[in-house]
Amino acid sequence: MSKHGPIRRRTAPDIAARKGGEPIVSLTAYAASTAALADPHCDFLLVGDSVGMVVHGYPSTLPVSLDLMILHGQAVMRGSEQALVVVDLPFGSYEGGPEAAFTGAARVLAETGCGAVKLEGGDHMAETVAFLVARGIPVMAHVGLTPQAVNTLGGYRAQGREREQWERIEADARAVADAGAFSIVLEAVVEPLARRITEAVAIPTIGIGASAACDGQILVIDDMLGLTPRVAKFVKRYGRLGEHAEAAIAAYASEVRARHFPADEHTYAPSA
Ligand code: KIV
Numbered sequence: 001m002s003k004h005g006p007i008r009r010r011t012a013p014d015i016a017a018r019k020g021g022e023p024i025v026s027l028t029a030y031a032a033s034t035a036a037l038a039d040p041h042c043d044f045l046l047v048g049d050s051v052g053m054v055v056h057g058y059p060s061t062l063p064v065s066l067d068l069m070i071l072h073g074q075a076v077m078r079g080s081e082q083a084l085v086v087v088d089l090p091f092g093s094y095e096g097g098p099e100a101a102f103t104g105a106a107r108v109l110a111e112t113g114c115g116a117v118k119l120e121g122g123d124h125m126a127e128t129v130a131f132l133v134a135r136g137i138p139v140m141a142h143v144g145l146t147p148q149a150v151n152t153l154g155g156y157r158a159q160g161r162e163r164e165q166w167e168r169i170e171a172d173a174r175a176v177a178d179a180g181a182f183s184i185v186l187e188a189v190v191e192p193l194a195r196r197i198t199e200a201v202a203i204p205t206i207g208i209g210a211s212a213a214c215d216g217q218i219l220v221i222d223d224m225l226g227l228t229p230r231v232a233k234f235v236k237r238y239g240r241l242g243e244h245a246e247a248a249i250a251a252y253a254s255e256v257r258a259r260h261f262p263a264d265e266h267t268y269a270p271s272a
Pocket residue numbers: 028046047048049050051088142185187208218220
């Protein structure tokens with residue numbers, strides 16, 4: 001504890017209060033180490049179910065379990081101290097109805113200590129959002145491209161390219177906002193629609209591939225650090241960590257193959 005007392009973590013209401021103000025900064029986080037690096041710079045860290053694809057190599061987010069999310073949520077909580085930590089509810093853990101969602105979400109809050117959960121879906125999830133919020137669980141919503149629905153969407157496609165889709169996506173955002181969500185992720189939504197939704201709802205919109213018209217942005221940390229070989233075209237890489245890591249590993253391998261074991265220079269001597 002510092003001499004000024006413990007640092008108070010940001011809360012869901014703190015994020016909600018940022019509507020229309022200073023842009024909200026966010027990254028995904030899956031491990032204590034990267035959470036510690038991101039924490040001083042981010043308003044919230046999302047333990048996204050993208051962990052399944054990014055860290056565990058699954059082809060989609062669908063195989064991710066609640067236990068896996070809790071494990072990564074605990075790691076991110078241990079690595080961070082000031083950012084709000086939001087943990088994704090994985091596919092299959094909440095769509096069965098409000099009670100099922102409450103059981104999963106309550107486990108996430110109780111076992112990780114995080115401050116909020118995120119779930120995907122609009123109008124059809126409004127009842128569940130209201131149910132959770134009424135029982136003390138802050139909910140971040142997620143509309144537009146919802147990766148857990150990849151099979152019904154037919155792929156990972158930008159949403160709202162056709163004007164006829166706008167009304168439905170805006171209605172989804174309004175429904176979860178009215179149900180009490182404290183913010184909404186807008187994923188892969190065209191700029192004019194992101195702007196329209198941001199103006200229409202009273203809670204902050206957090207864009208990922210949804211333009212600067214949103215109240216904040218989130219990126220997948222491995223993508224922006226340059227750790228993933230292929231990224232969506234909207235992602236700016238702020239680092240080239242993948243290239244640096246590979247060069248370091250190659251240098252290590254060639255030294256070991258040349259029998260230059262770095263430990264030779266600092267080797268333990270037997271005691272006399
Ligand atoms: O799982 C995730 O990382 C997400 C972000 C892309 C918003 O939901």
